Amino acid sequence: xxxxxxxxxxxxxRRVTAAWVLLCGAALCCACAGVRAQExxxxxTQLHAEKVAVTICGTCHGADGNSTQPxxxxxAGQNPNYLAAQLKAFRSQSRGDPDAISYMWGMAAELDxxxxxxxxxxxxxxxxxxxxxxxxxxxxxxRDLYEHGIAAQGVPACSSCHGADAHGTQDFxxxxxxxxxxxxxxxxxxxxxxxxxxxMHGVAQNLRSPEMQAVAAFLxxxx
Amino acid sequence: MxxxxxxxASNLSALTILAAxxxxxPRAHAVPSFARQTGMACEACHTVYPALTHFGRVFKANGxxxxxxxxxRDVTGKKEELLSLGQTVPLSIMAQISYTQMKTSVPDxxxxxxxxxxxxxxxxxxxxxxxxxxxxxxxNFGGFIQITYANDxxxxxxxxxxLRFANTTLLADNKPFTYGLSLNNNPTVQDLWNSTPAWGYxxxxxxxxxxxxxxxxxxGAFAQDVAGLTAYLYWNESLYAEVGGYRSAKQGQLxxxxxxxxxxxxxxxxxxxxxxxxxxxxxxxxxSRHSIELGAYGAEFRLYPGAGxxxxxxxxxxxxxxxxxxxxxxxxxxxxxxxxxxxHESMTLDASFAxxxxxxxxDNLSTTRVWADYYYRRKxxxxxxxxxxxxxxxxxxxPPTAGEPxxxxxxxxxxxxxxxxxxxxxxxxxxxxxxxxxxxxYTAYSKFNGAxxxxxxxxxxxxxxxxxxxxxxxxY
Numbered sequence: 001x002x003x004x005x006x007x008x009x010x011x012x013x014r015r016v017t018a019a020w021v022l023l024c025g026a027a028l029c030c031a032c033a034g035v036r037a038q039e040x041x042x043x044x045t046q047l048h049a050e051k052v053a054v055t056i057c058g059t060c061h062g063a064d065g066n067s068t069q070p071x072x073x074x075x076a077g078q079n080p081n082y083l084a085a086q087l088k089a090f091r092s093q094s095r096g097d098p099d100a101i102s103y104m105w106g107m108a109a110e111l112d113x114x115x116x117x118x119x120x121x122x123x124x125x126x127x128x129x130x131x132x133x134x135x136x137x138x139x140x141x142x143r144d145l146y147e148h149g150i151a152a153q154g155v156p157a158c159s160s161c162h163g164a165d166a167h168g169t170q171d172f173x174x175x176x177x178x179x180x181x182x183x184x185x186x187x188x189x190x191x192x193x194x195x196x197x198x199x200m201h202g203v204a205q206n207l208r209s210p211e212m213q214a215v216a217a218f219l220x221x222x223x
Numbered sequence: 224m225x226x227x228x229x230x231x232a233s234n235l236s237a238l239t240i241l242a243a244x245x246x247x248x249p250r251a252h253a254v255p256s257f258a259r260q261t262g263m264a265c266e267a268c269h270t271v272y273p274a275l276t277h278f279g280r281v282f283k284a285n286g287x288x289x290x291x292x293x294x295x296r297d298v299t300g301k302k303e304e305l306l307s308l309g310q311t312v313p314l315s316i317m318a319q320i321s322y323t324q325m326k327t328s329v330p331d332x333x334x335x336x337x338x339x340x341x342x343x344x345x346x347x348x349x350x351x352x353x354x355x356x357x358x359x360x361x362x363n364f365g366g367f368i369q370i371t372y373a374n375d376x377x378x379x380x381x382x383x384x385x386l387r388f389a390n391t392t393l394l395a396d397n398k399p400f401t402y403g404l405s406l407n408n409n410p411t412v413q414d415l416w417n418s419t420p421a422w423g424y425x426x427x428x429x430x431x432x433x434x435x436x437x438x439x440x441x442x443g444a445f446a447q448d449v450a451g452l453t454a455y456l457y458w459n460e461s462l463y464a465e466v467g468g469y470r471s472a473k474q475g476q477l478x479x480x481x482x483x484x485x486x487x488x489x490x491x492x493x494x495x496x497x498x499x500x501x502x503x504x505x506x507x508x509x510x511s512r513h514s515i516e517l518g519a520y521g522a523e524f525r526l527y528p529g530a531g532x533x534x535x536x537x538x539x540x541x542x543x544x545x546x547x548x549x550x551x552x553x554x555x556x557x558x559x560x561x562x563x564x565x566x567h568e569s570m571t572l573d574a575s576f577a578x579x580x581x582x583x584x585x586d587n588l589s590t591t592r593v594w595a596d597y598y599y600r601r602k603x604x605x606x607x608x609x610x611x612x613x614x615x616x617x618x619x620x621x622p623p624t625a626g627e628p629x630x631x632x633x634x635x636x637x638x639x640x641x642x643x644x645x646x647x648x649x650x651x652x653x654x655x656x657x658x659x660x661x662x663x664x665y666t667a668y669s670k671f672n673g674a675x676x677x678x679x680x681x682x683x684x685x686x687x688x689x690x691x692x693x694x695x696x697x698x699y
Binding site for chain 2: 108172
């Protein structure tokens with residue numbers, strides 16, 4: 001059955017208008033409340049992530065992601081996409097370098113995607129502290145390798161993916177100010193394929209130990 | 224391991240036993256249930272068990288709560304957690320199988336005054352077997368609870384226990400601030416560093432050799448024989464402060480009147496009067512692969528001798544003040560720990576002096592222990608330790624004969640009434656897997672109960688008590 005039309009006339013019009021206003025207002029309020037709820041949920045997740053980062057991750061990685069122990073990578077200023085991808089790789093146990101197995105497989109086991117995103121966002125906004133200066137000669141060798149690679153050995157320039165300033169891109173990690181020892185260990189893991197990343201395996205297998213040393217020392221010293 | 228309780232051997236004076244209980248084998252344990260709960264390998268929390276890394280100390284201060292396993296949960300509408308049970312129950316078992324050989328055997332006690340010696344070479348199979356619940360119990364409540372069978376007592380009993388409420392909050396400057404309560408049964412068992420007595424070196428020791436007479440009260444004399452509640456603060460994972468108190472909670476103490484446990488009466492010995500205050504202050508600094516800790520701790524125990532005397536009247540007071548230090552270097556290849564403690568004890572022996580239990584109204588005793596550990600890739604390691612106890616001589620407190628005249632020959636006596644004992648320990652370890660350790664340990668005494676030679680008046684030398692201790696120690 002067709003619904004009867006609303007009675008015509010100014011009163012009815014006003015009523016309809018008022019109803020619309022009320023309806024729209026209510027909808028707006030609901031929408032606003034929804035946005036606020038979303039915002040507060042995001043805020044709560046962020047605050048929780050901040051607490052987890054400082055009180056749990058921070059014991060090794062430093063409260064602000066500037067770890068002092070070279071065994072544990074510096075995470076301050078790291079690209080969030082890269083961080084999230086790594087946490088997911090730990091969670092799925094697909095990243096297999098020794099410290100990933102010993103430490104991070106467990107730590108990431110119960111993180112959900114939301115927590116991973118919030119943790120990645122927390123570290124991305126932390127200010128990285130500059131690393132210690134390297135020996136000038138080593139610095140020069142490392143810079144040369146980073147910027148130009150070693151064509152004769154089939155090693156491409158690191159800067160082609162990690163950026164001229166070593167700050168990385170959306171998906172390639174920031175390497176500037178990273179611990180020298182950590183970079184060396186990762187290059188070793190790429191080389192042995194314990195940490196399976198095809199591009200980096202290709203790069204690392206052509207690098208010799210002094211070359212790795214030079215580039216790691218250069219990167220640690222970058223702001 | 225389970226320590227000998229102060230009241231067990233009533234044929235010796237209470238204070239002698241108090242002292243003799245010291246330097247008994249400490250009980251030091253690592254628990255794989257923590258690894259299962261956190262999903263992290265032992266190396267996260269230990270250099271090699273039971274020595275803790277910085278991460279291990281923070282994990283302990285946080286109440287053993289960090290859990291990375293699926294939880295059975297209950298929450299309110301306001302997201303308040305009512306229940307959080309890990310789906311993996313944090314249980315572990317641990318065994319120590321040992322062999323002990325002394326340089327010179329102890330006398331045969333089958334007949335008083337009989338010649339001959341006891342069998343030298345004691346196999347402990349097991350020396351100790353333990354069951355642990357170690358991990359999270361509730362959202363802010365965790366525990367380390369150990370039940371141990373020990374071959375010397377032949378019984379199962381409560382061992383080291385530390386129940387914790389803990390929480391961590393963020394301060395305005397984004398620094399972590401942890402606060403908590405520990406309910407435990409051994410002063411310093413709740414401590415975070417291995418430089419304090421409960422978790423210090425030797426991490427494992429024989430229970431089948433002769434122990435010196437003297438030791439300070441805080442150095443394990445009350446292990447598993449007290450109940451203590453302490454409150455602690457841990458700022459920025461570096462500054463640690465703790466205060467609390469202990470009260471006698473003797474195990475296996477039967478009250479004749481009630482036919483049940485307690486209340487304690489004069490049949491018990493060394494019963495605390497009131498609450499014994501305990502305090503602890505420490506600061507840790509971490510840089511690169513290094514960490515260094517400096518601290519102090521202490522307690523004051525006021526004891527009724529009991530053992531046939533009413534729990535009233537004069538008291539014996541033991542005031543202990545100690546300093547400790549720990550340095551660690553931890554890398555993938557090399558793990559180095561240097562640690563030590565110095566404990567000074569002032570005794571005011573009103574009760575013992577009045578009943579002849581001590582020759583002096585006041586005595587003092589100091590113990591120093593320092594050790595250095597080195598491990599290569601957590602696989603092969605060695606430890607060297609020095610220990611020394613010195614104090615005022617007291618012919619009644621450290622008597623020349625054990626028990627009644629004509630009784631057992633010497634060995635755990637002091638002919639000159641001096642408590643001084645000094646020596647070295649050396650140990651080599653092989654850790655084929657992170658939860659299995661094989662050790663060979665040697666203890667060498669240059670002085671024992673007051674002298675290097677003829678310390679018992681019957682010709683026994685300090686070095687006769689030198690001991691070889693072989694140990695297979697594993698936990699699962």
